[in-house]
Amino acid sequence: MSKRTEDLFRKVYQPGSKEEQTAAYSEWAETYDSAMQESGYVSPPKLAALLAEHCGKESIVLDVGCGTGLSGEALADAGFETVDGIDISDGMLAEAAVKGVYRRLFEVDLFKGIPVEDGQYDAAFSTGTFTLGHVGPRQIPEVIRVLKPGGIFCLTVSDASWTDQNYEAELAALAGERFKIVYNELHDHVLSHSMQAHFLVLKKL
Ligand SMILES: C[S@@+](CC[C@H](N)C(=O)[O-])C[C@H]1O[C@@H](n2cnc3c(N)ncnc32)[C@H](O)[C@@H]1O
Numbered sequence: 500m501s502k503r504t505e506d507l508f509r510k511v512y513q514p515g516s517k518e519e520q521t522a523a524y525s526e527w528a529e530t531y532d533s534a535m536q537e538s539g540y541v542s543p544p545k546l547a548a549l550l551a552e553h554c555g556k557e558s559i560v561l562d563v564g565c566g567t568g569l570s571g572e573a574l575a576d577a578g579f580e581t582v583d584g585i586d587i588s589d590g591m592l593a594e595a596a597v598k599g600v601y602r603r604l605f606e607v608d609l610f611k612g613i614p615v616e617d618g619q620y621d622a623a624f625s626t627g628t629f630t631l632g633h634v635g636p637r638q639i640p641e642v643i644r645v646l647k648p649g650g651i652f653c654l655t656v657s658d659a660s661w662t663d664q665n666y667e668a669e670l671a672a673l674a675g676e677r678f679k680i681v682y683n684e685l686h687d688h689v690l691s692h693s694m695q696a697h698f699l700v701l702k703k704l
Contacts, residue, residue, distance in 0.1 A: 500534060
């Protein structure tokens, strides 16, 4: 990995502020895909295969923190045809648009809410976004809100975040009558950094 990529990697995972992180992602957008491929980022296709085990290919899917669209491409490769993407970084969204795999892309800060009515999506999908310095367990109910009853949210939570942000207890407290956890296993996430992630499947009640 080049020195510049290492610097950008550091900037997005140890940001001083949300604005600095968003600017770093926009700066990184053009070379993000090659850097992630080089680093052995294996989660998007694995999580897309997991989503396909839990819902039909006709599902309308929301890709949360879609970035440059590596996740949207993995969903398309897994057979999902109708995918919308949201992300806080306009630079990342511009790269995602080039891939041509999204029905609609829109800029959203998950901390401020998703500008969509309740119950619009069959499924939601998120790789690499529920991680340190990005978004945490308390943003999960907002994603669940836009799912139809019985809808599925498939996401990765980096192992470091799982511990640091106390996911076990937070999920138990947040789930209530909103959702249940139907799958939770640790898998390889970024091979070059020996990073693992919890792969979760949440089902809206
Ligand atoms: C590591 S990238 C993952 C992108 C893509 N899902 C993938 O697997 O390649 C994390 C993404 O989360 C986005 N992000 C960070 N904070 C966010 C927030 N508050 N709301 C929405 N997106 C956010 C970043 O802009 C970035 O595109």
